[in-house]
Structures are given as structure tokens and as C-alpha cells.
Amino acid sequence: MSSRPDPSSAATPEAMLARARITFDIEAAAVLGLKDRVGPSFVEAVRKILDVRGRVVVMGMGKSGHVGRKIAATLASTGTPAMFVHPAEASHGDLGMIKAVDLVLAISNSGEVEELTVILPVVKRQGVPLIAMTGRVDSTLARHADIVLDSGVEKEACPLNLAPTASTTAQMALGDALAVALLDARGFGTEDFARSHPGGALGRKLLTHVSDVMRSGDDVPRVPPDASFTDLMREMSAKGLGAAAVVGSDGRAIGIFTDGDLRRQVETGADLRALTARDVMHVGPRTLRAEALAAEAAEVMEQHRITSVLVVDASGVLIGVLSINDLMRAKVI
Incomplete structure (x- = not known):
């Protein structure tokens, strides 16, 4: 017998709305679940980033990579110099972009992505601090990290529990929490934000005389x-x-x-x-x-x-x- 679900039963308006509401519930629970897990390691991560003389280098593969690009952009626009480096490209030369004064924020739900784990020893040998954001605190990525941020979720919103959905939402929220905590700690204000967004509406209002x-x-x-x-x-x-x-x-x-x-x-x-x-x-x-x-x-x-x-x-x-x-x-x- 086929294990494929019957699409006709999920194609009704009622089923579509029900699936959407279930998705919201699962992803909301994933984000709220982070509240109980942020603690000393989160504070340590913020302090470590504040001490960095270079940039925060964000890395991640697949959907975690997409999240990583957004986190790097958010950090950069809120006062923390940051950039995204693709792990696969890093092992083919882009590791040269990472300097000893930088810090690496590596994102992986499983913590076992080969393209990422293979370059961790090289990063460590450079003396670059490593913060891991992972859903498995016992993973290879977590073991190599100086600081581990737990982004684990009970289940994905995907009914097959396969497609990264709730896990990427949790990663995004955790990245935003880091950026906002850093923003507060730096005393980053509206005028600083405007200087990072001169082409935006806020930049025009605060920078145009x-x-x-x-x-x-x-x-x-x-x-x-x-x-x-x-x-x-x-x-x-x-x-x-x-x-x-x-x-x-x-x-x-x-x-x-x-x-x-x-x-x-x-x-x-x-x-x-x-x-x-x-x-x-x-x-x-x-x-x-x-x-x-x-x-x-x-x-x-x-x-x-x-x-x-x-x-x-x-x-x-x-x-x-x-x-x-x-x-x-x-x-x-």
C-alpha cells in the first residue's frame, strides 16, 4: 500500500486553514520553548561577541544557511559587524576570509552537517571563538564549540516532520534575540540605525537636514x-x-x-x-x-x-x- 497521504482530503478550505493554524501553534511553541533555555550560555555569547575586534562570521548550510544570512544582515544593521560565509565555499578558499580577530557563529539543527563539521578543526586551530546554534547539544558541532545555544524544537510544523520549519523559526528568533541584546548592550540608538539604513524611510527622516x-x-x-x-x-x-x-x-x-x-x-x-x-x-x-x-x-x-x-x-x-x-x-x- 502507498504511504502517500490522500491529497483530496487536504485540499478542502477547512483542511488548509486547519493546517495553517496547526503550523502557527507548532512554531509559536517552538519560539516560546526557547525562553526556558536561554541562560548563562546566551549571556556568555553576547559578551563574547561584544569583545570581538573583528566580525561575526555566520555559517550554515541549506535552510540554516538562509537563516544565517538573515541573522548576519540583522547583526550588521544593528551595530555588530557581521558577514555570512557559505561552509561549502569555505573549504575551497573562503576560509581565508576568517581572521583570528573574528568570531564564528555556526548554525545547524542536527549539528552534523559535513560541510560545516569538516572545517571546524581549521577554525579552532586559528584560535577563532566558535558559537554553535544547534538543536542537538550533543552533536559534533556542539562538542567543538566554545559556547552552545540550544535551538532545539520538539517537532517540525511539516506534517512529515521532515522539512525544516519550526527549527528554522526557532533559529531566526534566537538570532534576533542575540542581535537585540547586543543592540541594547552597545547603546545603539535610532540615529545609529539610520546611519546603517540611509536609503530607508527612517534614514531619510533622521539624516536629511x-x-x-x-x-x-x-x-x-x-x-x-x-x-x-x-x-x-x-x-x-x-x-x-x-x-x-x-x-x-x-x-x-x-x-x-x-x-x-x-x-x-x-x-x-x-x-x-x-x-x-x-x-x-x-x-x-x-x-x-x-x-x-x-x-x-x-x-x-x-x-x-x-x-x-x-x-x-x-x-x-x-x-x-x-x-x-x-x-x-x-x-x-
Whole structure:
């Protein structure tokens, strides 16, 4: 008789949902099971990594290798220099990438993967500290290791108990726990994280300054207080910002006139041609310094429901202007 399961019984919506929920239960139990097994060896591993002058070299085969790549990336992005080295490639020359100042984090559920165990003696002879993350604390990998992190699980989520599922989830969670513990121990903050992710949303918010995105020089719409209303509108149209700064003889911004101000003036029915910039400007405009974060400019605009803000130096002299469109183009918002 065939040992293959009947696919028709597992193809119903009910069976699919049931299998998904069972998977979640098994993998959740695998992760929660780690809580009772982290102890002195975990603390020792964190301290050992903190002492490393080189990099954490993560190694693993198959699914453990995929997990290892992610762990190496997480470590590197949270303040711990790390890289992934494939064990099979290591025995063909890539071992030269591992230096005596490094530390090896080897990942294997069985702890008996040949491509990994064959290079362990070489790693040990170099004097490189070895941390093992394995589901078998009595394995060859564990015996060679200086520190053993137990990532064992009772069973896989795979109904055949063959495909690495719960075991790789446990490895991933244990790797994240290491990275986060190291992050805390290093005092790694949001600005440090942003420097590791300059192309991400957080990096843009924490690393982009007003000076990086503001308009300056001739691109800044400005008029003197006695400018006619016609000249004011001509300057606004020429610079295409929807606003213009009113600047005194000393270069300081004393007011601003926006499209919104124009609508309000029109509603009054006043003869606008007879007015000057001083007559129609909004006194006390919102200003920022060039060294402020662009994200701060976004907050000011949102808080005061404005679409542009003037940029001044320490003396209040106008040096630039920033609009909400500039922030959008820079992907700060």
C-alpha cells in the first residue's frame, strides 16, 4: 500500500486553514520553548561577541544557511559587524576570509552537517571563538564549540516532520534575540540605525537636514516691504512656490505672503493694486534653521497647517525656503 497521504482530503478550505493554524501553534511553541533555555550560555555569547575586534562570521548550510544570512544582515544593521560565509565555499578558499580577530557563529539543527563539521578543526586551530546554534547539544558541532545555544524544537510544523520549519523559526528568533541584546548592550540608538539604513524611510527622516532639500539663492521668492502687490504676485509666479518672503533691508524675514493669504484678500473685496507687500503680509512667519532635520520641518508644517517654511541663519537673515513638495520629493514624507 502507498504511504502517500490522500491529497483530496487536504485540499478542502477547512483542511488548509486547519493546517495553517496547526503550523502557527507548532512554531509559536517552538519560539516560546526557547525562553526556558536561554541562560548563562546566551549571556556568555553576547559578551563574547561584544569583545570581538573583528566580525561575526555566520555559517550554515541549506535552510540554516538562509537563516544565517538573515541573522548576519540583522547583526550588521544593528551595530555588530557581521558577514555570512557559505561552509561549502569555505573549504575551497573562503576560509581565508576568517581572521583570528573574528568570531564564528555556526548554525545547524542536527549539528552534523559535513560541510560545516569538516572545517571546524581549521577554525579552532586559528584560535577563532566558535558559537554553535544547534538543536542537538550533543552533536559534533556542539562538542567543538566554545559556547552552545540550544535551538532545539520538539517537532517540525511539516506534517512529515521532515522539512525544516519550526527549527528554522526557532533559529531566526534566537538570532534576533542575540542581535537585540547586543543592540541594547552597545547603546545603539535610532540615529545609529539610520546611519546603517540611509536609503530607508527612517534614514531619510533622521539624516536629511533642511539644508539638504531647501531652495536657496535666486530660487527663494522675496520682496521688500514696500514692493507693490503686482511685484509681489510677479515674484510668487516666477519662483513657482505659492509663497513669497517679505524681507527687510537687513535681510531678515519680517513676513510671508501665500496663496492662502491671496484668497483671503480677494474675499475682502479690497483694491489689491493699491496695496504693498507690508499691507498684505503675514507677520511673524514660521522659520527654521538650516541644520534642523527635514522631518522637523514636516512637523512644523503639519502642526500649523502651512505648506512652506522660511529658513534663516542665527541672525534671522533669510537664506532659504522649504515647501511641502520639496519634502515629498526627498521622500521625507
